[in-house]
Amino acid sequence: MRILASTFAEGDDDKLLPAMRMLPYDRLLLIGHEGFEEGRSFARLRRLEEASGHTIDTAAVYPGGFMELVDQISEALASRSRSNSLVLNISGGPKLLGDAALFAAFRHGIEAYHCEGRLVKLPVMRGVTAKDMFTRGQKEFILRLGEGADSLDKIANAMGMQSRQPAERILRELRREGVVIAEVAGGRIRVSLTERGSEVLKILSLTER
């Protein structure tokens, strides 16, 4: 099934209609703040969708910080994209919601659009996410760190490496990319994720396993 997902708030029906006309879809998924299904705009769209025999799928997000919103939208998109093709329109709802949706689109590699007057396809490559910037070994290293291995020796062990040398090479590469930081403490090399590394881990956890 083709799903058109869109950020949405009361009063956005006119803004959403051009996207509904221009993007082919079977089912509409609206993402908005809690209670958005109770307004007149939603009722209007529901009537239009019912005309084609479909109900509107909804995902309510709760107020919070930007990254909480990104996580909630990510979850809504990930759960629907497993067996469906999905495109995302980010132009509805409050600014924070739209920006969080754009962030989530990059996280998952979901084709995204902005539609305010005219439809603009955004340069999010379908199926391509930040995880594709890393080699298999680098991804494994990040995942092991996420699982709690906090020293280079532990990571090398968890990765089943015979020696520490390949792990050291990966560590150097990831440090250069700003994904991890390393420090020597008590004769051990302690490794931790940077903020960017944590985001990469989140993407890996959502898409790799």
Next chain:
Amino acid sequence: MREDMVAVFGTLGYRPHSLIPTIKSTPGVDKVVFYYGADKNDPEATKKVLEARNAVVDYCKAMKIAVDAVELDDPFDFRGIAMRIRRDIRRHKKENKEIAVFNIAGGTRPASSAALLTCILEGIPTVYVHDVSNEEIRLPMLRMEYSEILSREEREILRAIMSNRSRDLTEVELARLLGKHKATLNHHLRNLISKGAVRLEGHPNDSRKKIVRVEESTELLLGDVD
């Protein structure tokens, strides 16, 4: 190489409070570049935006910080804004100026989203100021360097199509232009189509031929491919 100048970028709407805290909290700012604009048919909005613009300019002048207040011709033209911001960021980078942070809190929805998109593509640290709490939220750096994800051949194909934009290149013509076998080109084209970077359109005069077109979004992307 020494970075001589630290710049703060931002989008601005009605509220100078959404931008000035970032100027204050960034150490050693030498320059502020911000983008503003209002619906020209809405005098009230225009007045408010100009007041906010003047407040930021006055603050920068008082602090002896160089300021570029960039008026957007159309603050609702997502693509135009993204292209403009990206051009400015790339120019700053080329001149070896550090862009410390981009504040995307103010301005119209398209301006804010276009700025966020550019920051993701260019790897610029981004902050958001919450509308209600005025809290400055640093977004995790999510850099999508597609140049590292696309293969050399895919980048070469995109470059060739973009630099021959005025021509309707068919698959065969494109293969000839790049000196590649048609089957090899087709393999790379299929990958680019699956990523949503290019599409094939029927030839108006010959149904056996297909014209290769880049998606509009690829132009925004091309900064990475160059």
